[in-house]
Amino acid sequence: MELILSTVINGLSLGGIYAMIALGYTMVYGIAKMLNFAHGDIIMVGGYVIYVFMAFHNPLLAILMAVVFCVILGVVIEKVAYKPLRGASPLAVLITAIGISYLLQSLAQIIFGSANKMVTVYDFGSVTFLGATVQVSALVTLGVTVIVMAALTLFVKYTRIGRAMIAVSEDKGAAQLMGINVDGIITVTFAIGSALAALAGLFYLLKAPSISSTLGAMPGIKAFTAAVIGGIGSIPGAMLGGLLLGIVECISYKITVIAPYTDAIEFSILIIILLVRPTGFLGKKRREKV
Amino acid sequence: MKTKSKSFDMKHYINYIVIGIFTLVFGIFSLAGGHLSNSMVFLFEKIAISIILAVSLSLVVGFLGELSLGHAGFMCVGAYLGGKVACLLEPMLGNTAANLLVGLAVGGICAAVCGVIIGIPALRLRGDYLAIVTLAFGEIVKSIFQNTSDESFGGALGLTTPRYDKKYLFIFAFVLVIITLIIVQNFIRSKHGRAVTAIRDNEIAARATGINVTKYKLIAFTLSAFFAGIAGVLYSFSNYTVQSVKFGYNYSIEILVMVVLGGMGSINGAIISAALITFLNTKLATVLTGDLAVLQNLLYAIILILIVIYNNAPKLKSFRAKYNIRNLMSKIIKPKNDPSKRKDDDAKWDVVPTKIEMNEILSIDVKPQKLGSDKKEGGDK
Numbered sequence: 001m002e003l004i005l006s007t008v009i010n011g012l013s014l015g016g017i018y019a020m021i022a023l024g025y026t027m028v029y030g031i032a033k034m035l036n037f038a039h040g041d042i043i044m045v046g047g048y049v050i051y052v053f054m055a056f057h058n059p060l061l062a063i064l065m066a067v068v069f070c071v072i073l074g075v076v077i078e079k080v081a082y083k084p085l086r087g088a089s090p091l092a093v094l095i096t097a098i099g100i101s102y103l104l105q106s107l108a109q110i111i112f113g114s115a116n117k118m119v120t121v122y123d124f125g126s127v128t129f130l131g132a133t134v135q136v137s138a139l140v141t142l143g144v145t146v147i148v149m150a151a152l153t154l155f156v157k158y159t160r161i162g163r164a165m166i167a168v169s170e171d172k173g174a175a176q177l178m179g180i181n182v183d184g185i186i187t188v189t190f191a192i193g194s195a196l197a198a199l200a201g202l203f204y205l206l207k208a209p210s211i212s213s214t215l216g217a218m219p220g221i222k223a224f225t226a227a228v229i230g231g232i233g234s235i236p237g238a239m240l241g242g243l244l245l246g247i248v249e250c251i252s253y254k255i256t257v258i259a260p261y262t263d264a265i266e267f268s269i270l271i272i273i274l275l276v277r278p279t280g281f282l283g284k285k286r287r288e289k290v
Numbered sequence: 291m292k293t294k295s296k297s298f299d300m301k302h303y304i305n306y307i308v309i310g311i312f313t314l315v316f317g318i319f320s321l322a323g324g325h326l327s328n329s330m331v332f333l334f335e336k337i338a339i340s341i342i343l344a345v346s347l348s349l350v351v352g353f354l355g356e357l358s359l360g361h362a363g364f365m366c367v368g369a370y371l372g373g374k375v376a377c378l379l380e381p382m383l384g385n386t387a388a389n390l391l392v393g394l395a396v397g398g399i400c401a402a403v404c405g406v407i408i409g410i411p412a413l414r415l416r417g418d419y420l421a422i423v424t425l426a427f428g429e430i431v432k433s434i435f436q437n438t439s440d441e442s443f444g445g446a447l448g449l450t451t452p453r454y455d456k457k458y459l460f461i462f463a464f465v466l467v468i469i470t471l472i473i474v475q476n477f478i479r480s481k482h483g484r485a486v487t488a489i490r491d492n493e494i495a496a497r498a499t500g501i502n503v504t505k506y507k508l509i510a511f512t513l514s515a516f517f518a519g520i521a522g523v524l525y526s527f528s529n530y531t532v533q534s535v536k537f538g539y540n541y542s543i544e545i546l547v548m549v550v551l552g553g554m555g556s557i558n559g560a561i562i563s564a565a566l567i568t569f570l571n572t573k574l575a576t577v578l579t580g581d582l583a584v585l586q587n588l589l590y591a592i593i594l595i596l597i598v599i600y601n602n603a604p605k606l607k608s609f610r611a612k613y614n615i616r617n618l619m620s621k622i623i624k625p626k627n628d629p630s631k632r633k634d635d636d637a638k639w640d641v642v643p644t645k646i647e648m649n650e651i652l653s654i655d656v657k658p659q660k661l662g663s664d665k666k667e668g669g670d671k
Contacts, residue, residue, distance in 0.1 A: 035418040081595060084603040092602035094357050094418055095550060099594035102543055106587035114584070217539070221429070224422055260437040267426035274419060275411035 002132040007250050009129075013138035014207075015246020016145030020200045021223030022230070022238035023152065024193030030169040030233035031189045034090065037097035038077060040220015041104040042194050046070045046201030047211040048108060051119040059122045067198045074194025075187055083183070101217075108213040120209045121202065137206040144203075148196070149239050156235065161188055169233065218263075222249075225270040231283025240281060245269070302475075305558050306468055313464040320457050329572075331456045335528040337568045338463030339521045342470050344548040344564035345557055346517035349474055351546065352555035353483065354510045355490030356413070360424030361545050363431040364401040364515045366537035368522025370435055370443055372397025373451040373532050376523075385452050390462060394523045401519020404431075405512040413507040416493065420511075428542060435534035448533035451526040463524055470517050475557060477513060486510045540587070544571075547590045550597055 021043065028036045046066040053062035081100050085093045124136035156162035167175040168185045176182050197216075204215060222245060230241030245266060252262040273280065316334065320326050343361060350358045376393035383389040404427070412423040436446050443449050454462075477483050485506040488496040497503050526532045548567050552559030574586050600606060 035421065081599070084599050084605060087604045088602040089355070090418065091351070091355055091357055091554075092598050094421060095546070096595055096598045098359070098543065098546070099591050099598065102587060103591035103595065106584045106591060109584040110588065218429075221422065221425055225426070228419075228422070261433060263433050264430040267430050270426055271408070271411050271423060274415065274423065278411075278415050278419075 002130070003254070005130060006132040006134055007254055008247060009132070009134050009142070010138055011247035011250035012243055013135075013141045013203075013246070014250060015226075015243035016142045017200050017203045017207075017242075018219065018223045018226045018245050019239045019242025020145055020148065020196050020203070021219055022227040022242045023149070023235065024196045025224050026227045026230075026232055026234065026238040027165075027189050028193050029227070031165055032082070032186050034082065034093045035097065035224070036190075036193070037094070037220070038100040038104060039193060039197055040216035040218075040223070041101045041108075042070050042074060042197035042216065043201040043204065043219060044108060044211070044213060044216035045073060045104060046198035047205055047215055048112060048117075049198075050121060050202060050205060051112075051117050051211055054119050054121065062121065063198075063202055066201060067195050070194040070198035070201075071191045074190045074197075078187060078190040101220075105213050105217070112213065114213070116210045116212045118210050119205060121205050124206075135207075137203075141203045141206060144199070145239075148199070149235075152192075153235055161185070165189060222266060225266060227280075228270060229273050229280055231280030233284070234280070234282045237280055237282035305471060305561055309464060309468055309471070309561075313461060313468075317461040317464075320461070328456070331460055332528070333569065333572055334460040335456075335463050335524070336572065337565050338460060338467050339524050339528070340545075340548065340564040340568040341467050341561050342517055342521040342524070343545045344552065344560040345467075345470055345474055346514040346521070347545050348549045348552070348554070348557060348560040349478070349510055350514045351549050352553075352560075353478055353490060354486050354507060356507070356511070357418065357421040357546075358424045358511070358514065359421050359539070359542050359546070360408070360426075360428035360431075361514075361518050362537040362539075362541035363424070363428030364404060364518035365522035365525065365541075366428075366431050366435065366534055367404050368397035368401045368519030369526040369532045369537070370449055370522075370534070371400045372519070372523030373449050373526030374443065376452055376527070377450070380452050385454060387458075387462070389452070390454060390523075390527060393527070394466075394520055397523035397526075398516045398519040401522065402512050402516035405515025406508065408515075409508045409511040413511060414504050425539065425542075428537070428539060432534045432538060444531075448531040449526070450531055451529065453530050454527040456528075459524075459528055463528075466520060466524065470520070471557070471561075474513070474517070477510075478557075482506060482509060543594075544590065547594055550594055553601075 021039065024039050024042075025036065028034065028039070046069070049066040049069045050062045053065045056062070077100055081096050082093060085096060122137075124140060126133050126135050127139075128134075156165060164175070164180045164185050165188070167178065167180055168182055172182055175185075200219070201216070204219070205211065223242065226241035226245045227238050228241070229244060230237030230239065248269065249262055249266060252265050253259050258265065316326070320331075343365065347358060347361050350356055372393040375396045376389050379389050379392060383392070408423055408427050409420075412420040435443055438445050440447070478486070485496065485501045486509075488499070488501060489503055489506060493503060522537075544567070548564045549560050551567070552561070552563035571586070575583075578585055600610070
């Protein structure tokens with residue numbers, strides 16, 4: 001019982017991180033119609049920025065700087081690498097995104113070396129809850145994720161910029177005719193996605209206080225899996241997919257026989273979902289137009 | 291007219307000829323007892339493997355227009371299964387050509403089966419799903435082979451494989467390169483290949499003309515996976531051990547860089563850049579050691595980004611038209627038959643067309659500048 005409870009809470013917390021990253025993917029995919037491969041590596045950049053600013057022993061400053069830096073980085077990447085390719089074939093954009101991801105990873109390795117860096121942002125300790133011992137940081141992660149998710153849903157539904165985002169994701173041309181600054185909206189989307197990635201980086205450091213240049217690669221792919229499971233382009237879908245994947249991962253790690261194959265199991269879920277229900281749980285089916 | 295269509299066009303066969311002559315020269319030299327240093331032979335084997343990988347990936351990226359990030363994963367399947375079969379057969383067949391052939395067949399077919407399994411869910415969909423599924427596949431394969439028991443596939447230490455006689459292996463490897471080229475190039479120029487390029491250019495239009503899109507996508511993807519498996523088997527014969535760590539994401543990206551650098555949709559480009567990058571890699575590996583080894587990855591990343599933006603950015607179109615290698619070449623060497631001067635009967639139907647920019651053709655009549663210039667002319671009169 002205790003084991004189940006702690007596994008589920010850990011799973012939800014990990015799922016929260018995935019959901020946070022998946023949100024960035026899903027929003028960028030919905031609006032710019034591109035798969036931002038570099039998104040996972042922004043998590044890693046966020047982690048390193050926190051590492052650097054923790055020299056001042058002020059977690060809040062470090063977190064703030066990480067968010068600001070990641071937002072600037074995300075916007076710069078969008079302007080420099082993706083904007084010139086708007087209107088080009090999707091394949092070209094995808095390859096550029098992979099190039100950016102590779103660039104960030106190798107730059108980080110050059111700057112910080114290939115060895116893992118240790119950094120403790122804040123030690124929350126642990127708490128015993130109904131007999132199960134749970135890290136408080138896991139609860140904090142879960143709480144922050146839920147708040148961010150709710151805020152984002154409200155933002156998209158009720159603000160001008162949020163509604164403009166929906167319009168752009170529905171039809172770029174029509175949105176432009178309605179007087180929406182499409183380029184501006186895409187920039188805002190990248191900024192939000194990068195800020196979420198920075199937070200995800202923070203949560204990774206809370207979970208395990210070690211950071212390397214490939215920190216973001218695997219979570220990035222898994223978060224995309226989560227986004228596809230939930231239905232790409234859907235904000236609640238990203239949340240659902242992320243939490244589901246997190247729980248699956250934590251349960252799989254607890255079962256000794258299949259523990260080494262956890263990654264394989266998660267990706268098999270992706271393949272099965274694509275086979276059975278390509279639009280995911282909450283995704284909408286779009287008709288193809290010429 | 292008939293004689294013309296039958297005429298031997300050097301352009302189509304130049305890569306066979308170059309590689310054939312290369313193989314013959316070095317093969318005879320090696321067989322006649324000439325001394326080729328170990329590092330050189332190893333480099334030749336590596337180049338041959340890279341060429342097979344690049345050409346097969348080029349089929350997916352350049353001609354099908356989909357992105358595969360798990361090419362190293364298919365290679366891993368080929369290397370492990372082909373290598374294992376070769377290991378098991380070694381007591382019976384010895385380290386002979388027969389053993390190599392059986393290994394190649396098994397490795398290639400296993401990789402192709404994996405290609406079908408991965409391709410069916412991913413290729414039915416439009417968009418970037420194939421990229422993510424192949425990426426996931428690469429990771430799955432890696433983790434599965436890493437966690438095998440020591441007796442079956444060697445686990446984390448890797449599978450020990452029979453190293454083929456280095457006097458002959460590179461000759462086999464280059465013969466395989468030529469076979470790969472024959473199959474891939476003929477596939478591209480065939481009816482199936484045309485269907486594949488049609489899907490790349492406009493999937494909806496291709497479907498409207500009655501092309502079974504999923505089927506042709508699957509054929510191209512499976513063929514590509516098959517050759518990746520073949521390259522993997524060659525790898526396992528050219529090394530003493532096969533370790534799954536080697537076939538990670540980075541290796542897939544390296545192959546992608548070869549294809550992109552060579553020019554997407556150009557087989558010869560892929561061959562040249564595969565040879566060049568492999569050569570550079572071995573040279574750089576001795577210069578850049580330790581933490582500096584990352585500089586190589588950085589270089590690849592920058593090459594990838596710059597080339598894709600230069601080749602695809604809509605705003606750089608006029609710049610591209612002015613400054614490209616083809617223009618420079620045509621200034622130096624006057625082309626015998628300028629394509630623009632060709633009459634319709636001389637048009638070559640066996641050449642795969644490059645991507646047709648449909649939007650441009652459709653929008654030619656309604657360009658505002660044309661209307662403006664017409665008015666001006668009218669005013670002058």
